[in-house]
Amino acid sequence: MGARASLLTLPRVADHRGTLTFGEAGAHLPFVPQRVFVIRDVPPGVTRGGHAHHRVHEVLVAAAGRLTVTVDDGTTPVSYTLDRPATALYLPPLLWRWESDFSADAVLVVMASTRFDPDDYITDRDEYLRLVRAR
């Protein structure tokens, strides 16, 4: 088995001007983000993801709204509800995951440890299971 998913608690400053939630590389984030992406406007009932990564580490944050991330390491799927910026989900490599139950206002921010590389994606479930079971 590879490393496991874990929830990170990010510092949050709230005052009369609103809220500010932050993550710093090396302090709260386990890597320096080389790529940041924003997913939104996901229609009701849509599931995204359905892949794993060979080498990429990711941190997922619900910057607005609510969504569910399900992580399956090849044995037991575990679901995480993300519904606030201060609760981030860290996914090391070799975890199969998908995102579902996006609320209409959901905004998912993902920080990734590398630039985009299509060869890093494992999109075949059987190949994934062979890889994790061989470890």
Place this chain on the structure above:
Amino acid sequence: MGARASLLTLPRVADHRGTLTFGEAGAHLPFVPQRVFVIRDVPPGVTRGGHAHHRVHEVLVAAAGRLTVTVDDGTTPVSYTLDRPATALYLPPLLWRWESDFSADAVLVVMASTRFDPDDYITDRDEYLRLVRAR
């Protein structure tokens, strides 16, 4: 005068599963983010910011909703409306800025080129003007 603010257009992929907007260090972002923060829940009428940075570069993105960023280089203030993830505002150092007109659903994501350093903030307007006029 220092460098100027500029709008960046980030790549956006839209399909039946929603939209994905991304920025990569070295390709779309002028630096590697060492700190990412999310500002939201800003009450109506509130203005945030009112400072400049000695060394920190920032990229600002409205991940949801709408807000206005006003940048003042010591001569002429310029206002930018951010209302979609694909339009990001790059702020090199030594630009005085403030954020206003947050819509109720606004989510501002900021990527910064360094970890937090309170000594990097210039919060005195007269000191700022002295610095930029001395350049």
